[in-house]
Amino acid sequence: xxxxxxxxxxVIASHLTVGAAWFNFxxxxxxVREQRPELYEYLRKSALGLLVFSYVWGAxxxxxxxxxxxxxxPRGISTLIHNFVxxxxxxxxxxxxxxxxxxxxxxxxGKVDPKTHLRLALILALGGTGTLSLIVGILGxxxxxxxxxxxxxxxxxxxxxxxxxxxxxxFLLMQTITGAWGVLMASRLPRDFPERQKVIRWAGTIxxxxxxxxxxxxxxxxxxxxxARSKALLSTNAFxxxxxxxxxxxxxxxxxxxxxxxxxxxxxxxxxxxxxxxxMFSTVFGAERTREILRKPDVVNGxxxxxxxxxxxxxxxxxxxxxxxLNRDGVLGSLPFLPAADDIDSGPSPEYADHRVAVGRQIxxxxxxxxxxxxDQTVIHLGDNQLALRQQSALLRKISANDEVSIRAIxxxxxxxxxxxxxxxxxxEKDALAAYLVATVEEQxxxxxxxxxxxxxxxxxxxxx
Amino acid sequence: xxxxDALRMMRDPLGAPFYPRxxxxxxxxxxxxxxxxxxxAVGSSVTTIYGFRRGDERWLxxxxxxxxxxxxxxxxxxxxxxxxxxxxxxxxxxxWYASNALTGFWxxxxxxxxxxxxxxxxxxxxxxSADGRLLxxxxxxxxxxxxxxxxxxxxxxxxIRPEHWREWYAPNGVADTRGIEFHSFNVARxxxxxxxxxxxxxxxTGLIYTWYRLKRDDADREYxxxxxxxxxxxxxxxxxxxxxxxxxxxxxxGADYDLTAPMAIALGGVGLAMAAFFAAHRxxxxxxxxxxxxxxxxxxxxxxxxxxxxxxxLSRFNYDVGSYPYRVDWGSVAMFTVTTIVGVSIxxxxxxxxxxxxxxxxxxxxxxxxxxxxxxxxxxxxxxxFFLLVGVYAVVAL
Numbered sequence: 001x002x003x004x005x006x007x008x009x010x011v012i013a014s015h016l017t018v019g020a021a022w023f024n025f026x027x028x029x030x031x032v033r034e035q036r037p038e039l040y041e042y043l044r045k046s047a048l049g050l051l052v053f054s055y056v057w058g059a060x061x062x063x064x065x066x067x068x069x070x071x072x073x074p075r076g077i078s079t080l081i082h083n084f085v086x087x088x089x090x091x092x093x094x095x096x097x098x099x100x101x102x103x104x105x106x107x108x109x110g111k112v113d114p115k116t117h118l119r120l121a122l123i124l125a126l127g128g129t130g131t132l133s134l135i136v137g138i139l140g141x142x143x144x145x146x147x148x149x150x151x152x153x154x155x156x157x158x159x160x161x162x163x164x165x166x167x168x169x170x171f172l173l174m175q176t177i178t179g180a181w182g183v184l185m186a187s188r189l190p191r192d193f194p195e196r197q198k199v200i201r202w203a204g205t206i207x208x209x210x211x212x213x214x215x216x217x218x219x220x221x222x223x224x225x226x227x228a229r230s231k232a233l234l235s236t237n238a239f240x241x242x243x244x245x246x247x248x249x250x251x252x253x254x255x256x257x258x259x260x261x262x263x264x265x266x267x268x269x270x271x272x273x274x275x276x277x278x279x280m281f282s283t284v285f286g287a288e289r290t291r292e293i294l295r296k297p298d299v300v301n302g303x304x305x306x307x308x309x310x311x312x313x314x315x316x317x318x319x320x321x322x323x324x325x326l327n328r329d330g331v332l333g334s335l336p337f338l339p340a341a342d343d344i345d346s347g348p349s350p351e352y353a354d355h356r357v358a359v360g361r362q363i364x365x366x367x368x369x370x371x372x373x374x375x376d377q378t379v380i381h382l383g384d385n386q387l388a389l390r391q392q393s394a395l396l397r398k399i400s401a402n403d404e405v406s407i408r409a410i411x412x413x414x415x416x417x418x419x420x421x422x423x424x425x426x427x428x429e430k431d432a433l434a435a436y437l438v439a440t441v442e443e444q445x446x447x448x449x450x451x452x453x454x455x456x457x458x459x460x461x462x463x464x465x
Numbered sequence: 466x467x468x469x470d471a472l473r474m475m476r477d478p479l480g481a482p483f484y485p486r487x488x489x490x491x492x493x494x495x496x497x498x499x500x501x502x503x504x505x506a507v508g509s510s511v512t513t514i515y516g517f518r519r520g521d522e523r524w525l526x527x528x529x530x531x532x533x534x535x536x537x538x539x540x541x542x543x544x545x546x547x548x549x550x551x552x553x554x555x556x557x558x559x560x561w562y563a564s565n566a567l568t569g570f571w572x573x574x575x576x577x578x579x580x581x582x583x584x585x586x587x588x589x590x591x592x593x594s595a596d597g598r599l600l601x602x603x604x605x606x607x608x609x610x611x612x613x614x615x616x617x618x619x620x621x622x623x624x625i626r627p628e629h630w631r632e633w634y635a636p637n638g639v640a641d642t643r644g645i646e647f648h649s650f651n652v653a654r655x656x657x658x659x660x661x662x663x664x665x666x667x668x669x670t671g672l673i674y675t676w677y678r679l680k681r682d683d684a685d686r687e688y689x690x691x692x693x694x695x696x697x698x699x700x701x702x703x704x705x706x707x708x709x710x711x712x713x714x715x716x717x718x719g720a721d722y723d724l725t726a727p728m729a730i731a732l733g734g735v736g737l738a739m740a741a742f743f744a745a746h747r748x749x750x751x752x753x754x755x756x757x758x759x760x761x762x763x764x765x766x767x768x769x770x771x772x773x774x775x776x777x778x779l780s781r782f783n784y785d786v787g788s789y790p791y792r793v794d795w796g797s798v799a800m801f802t803v804t805t806i807v808g809v810s811i812x813x814x815x816x817x818x819x820x821x822x823x824x825x826x827x828x829x830x831x832x833x834x835x836x837x838x839x840x841x842x843x844x845x846x847x848x849x850x851f852f853l854l855v856g857v858y859a860v861v862a863l
Contacts, residue, residue: 006576052536052587052591055540056536056539056540056543056583057580059540059543059544059547060543060576060579060580060583061576061580062547063543063546063547063550063576063579064575064576064577064580066550067565067572067573067575067576068572068573068576070554070561070562070565070572071565071566071568071569071572071573071644072569072573074558074562074565074566075477075562077554078477078554078558078562079477079479081477081551081554081555081558082477082479082480082481082482082555082558083479083482084797085481085482085488085551085552085554085555085797086482086483086794086797086798086800086801087797087800087801088551089491089548089551089552089801089804090800090801090804090805090808092547092548092551093804093805093807093808093809094804094808095544095547096544096545096808096812097808097811097812097815097845099540099541099544100812100815100816101815103537103540103819104815104816104818104819107819107822107823108818108819108822108827111822111827111828112818112821112822112827112828112830113827113828113829113830116818116827116830116835116838119838119839119842120815120818122842123811123815123842123845126842126845126846126849127811127845129849130804130845130848130849130852133849133852147863151863153794153796153859153863154482154794154796154797155794155796155797155855155858155859155863156859156863158859159855159856159859159860163856164856310478314478314479317478317479317480317792318478319478319479333466335466335474336466336470336471336472336474336475336559336563337471337563337566337630337631337634339631339635339638343638344635344638344639345637345638345639346637346638347636347637347638347639348637350637351637351639352639358638358639361639361640362635362640365640365642369642375642377641377642377643378642
């Protein structure tokens with residue numbers, strides 16, 4: 001959730017840098033060719049806004065995604081880094097061009113000759129598009145690694161099946177965000193400013209065209225390349241209805257606003273454009289959540305699961321599946337940061353009366369915490385209220401799984417849920433996890449009010465993974 | 466499980482896509498650039514606050530310039546920080562990921578701290594730097610930037626002590642997943658790397674500023690001479706302290722790894738050399754570029770020392786960057802090389818334009834720079850053709 005919130009900020013800020021750079025280039029080109037210096041007033045406002053908000057916040061939230069995923073799912077980010085470090089390094093150059101570029105662009109406005117400044121505008125637009133080009137391959141890889149799963153080639157992973165449609169779709173979508181930005185910046189100009197309405201109309205039109213194009217590409221090209229297993233997830237409980245509402249509602253509101261901007265530019269105000277940004281943030285948040293859900297239960301589709309284990313192996317790179325070995329030998333004591341059962345709660349005065357519960361807690365942290373709140377340590381207390389995301393105990397209580405038999409049955413069938421992986425480890429470890437979950441349900445949810453547990457019906461239903 | 470086995474298992478099975486020593490060199494080089502901007506952001510923030518507190522005309526003028534510099538320093542610090550963050554994860558993934566997990570809470574909120582610090586600095590620059598209102602915003606921004614530096618220090622410190630990870634992660638065998646404790650730190654190290662480097666970095670930047678502004682026809686020579694003198698004095702005092710605290714770092718953390726003598730010689734020597742440099746230039750007005758060169762050379766020495774500490778700490782467990790598995794991926798290498806050439810050309814061009822504009826020559830950009838602009842922009846355009854052709858090759862031939 002935290003990653004999705006930061007990612008939504010990042011998407012708005014980073015997409016804006018690219019789209020707005022092209023729009024500014026377009027406006028400045030007209031200013032130079034048609035000798036309309038008054039357009040520079042718009043460019044000054046837009047550049048300062050981009051400098052303060054978009055570029056630096058884009059960079060910070062980008063690093064924020066990195067830091068939070070590093071702490072939350074290090075092996076997932078490690079897979080991306082070790083495949084694509086030199087692509088990421090290339091993106092860094094493009095990003096340097098962006099950040100140095102916007103500083104130079106803003107501080108040289110009116111201080112260098114128009115032709116040189118127009119070149120700076122073009123460099124910014126190209127540099128921004130370069131960052132987009134390089135990051136799309138890495139993003140798409142997680143959802144659709146394509147031939148990389150067979151040949152292990154980094155280029156195959158980068159230019160993966162969703163790369164090309166996503167590249168075009170995002171470029172078009174950027175124009176929508178840029179349209180809103182253009183309206184916001186132009187509406188800050190005085191109402192009698194000669195070019196105010198013209199710029200708003202251009203911005204609204206470009207935003208609408210971009211949105212229509214993105215929808216078409218998304219529906220007919222991108223969607224066709226999304227793995228079938230991922231598509232199936234959208235009809236399960238893993239995909240909450242509120243996400244659909246955010247996407248459709250946000251899309252309609254954005255289209256209506258941009259239509260109004262190009263039709264009646266004189267009606268536009270700063271407040272309205274700012275409200276649109278809030279709407280777009282919600283929509284992007286919905287889209288980011290959807291992108292996350294489409295990969296479930298994997299970090300890299302078909303290679304690494306959310307518990308950070310490689311489950312298929314990659315023979316072309318000499319990598320074996322980790323799951324098979326761990327099912328045989330057990331996870332405890334076999335992996336770094338997973339102590340052997342005897343070393344768990346081994347202090348002079350143990351915290352847990354039942355050692356199995358202590359062992360089960362360690363397994364829950366390892367196997368389940370990638371998606372669930374598994375202990376009180378991952379619950380945020382706000383007065384009497386608790387914030388716990390996909391809390392295991394609450395989900396189990398919801399389906400009346402209160403005792404060891406019913407919980408064990410669920411653990412036996414985990415792999416049948418389309419958004420969950422099968423349990424990894426030995427039967428003893430599974431028993432310990434069940435014992436811990438029973439204790440946690442009782443401790444966190446109180447005594448059960450409904451009994452007995454229903455029969456387990458995993459596919460497509462049950463608890464959200 | 467033994468620490469040595471754990472470190473070996475935690476390396477990514479994919480390996481590095483190029484020779485690991487090259488990533489190590491890139492890590493050092495990019496860290497030098499990153500730490501320069503970070504420390505300039507901190508130093509300029511202190512100067513802003515001090516200048517507004519002093520209140521006389523020259524100090525106010527300097528403080529306003531520094532208020533403008535701080536957010537740019539933070540922005541460039543973040544952007545240049547991406548590269549070392551990238552390279553450290555390639556060759557030191559086990560220790561970097563472990564320290565981030567063990568310090569999870571701080572690692573996750575790190576960017577919120579930096580973003581808030583940046584925002585405070587910008588709010589002061591935009592709304593308060595004219596008359597000194599909202600100085601609290603600048604103070605808060607400084608506090609947040611220092612906290613961010615502290616978090617990074619703790620992450621580095623935890624990463625080189627793998628022998629303690631297990632007890633930090635699961636005291637008495639019960640895992641603590643909050644990641645809220647600062648498990649390891651060294652005050653001398655952080656004092657050396659943050660406040661003292663900020664002071665010297667600010668002194669050097671003051672000299673660069675003087676050299677640059679004097680190129681303008683309308684330069685205020687008296688004011689700039691004062692700035693240069695002030696920078697020189699700050700440089701001398703801070704460099705002496707720098708050497709002293711460097712020795713303190715050597716006898717504390719250095720002793721843990723049997724590195725006291727080499728560290729004390731190198732860090733004490735760097736401090737003395739910088740102090741001598743500043744002291745030797747009694748007329749510091751035109752020495753900006755030399756000062757910057759000397760400072761980057763010093764930072765390179767510090768980068769090497771940091772790396773020696775890390776390598777020595779890990780060699781106790783037979784972890785060596787040179788033996789990190791790798792498989793050269795020529796597609797990635799080609800992409801990085803071509804983008805490096807294009808990126809460096811474009812950035813050079815843009816900095817030159819900014820330079821010309823700053824000295825009032827923006828309306829008559831020299832022909833050579835204009836030609837560089839034309840060529841590098843064309844190269845940037847051609848980069849897209851290259852990028853797409855590589856894609857077509859990947860789809861068709863692999």
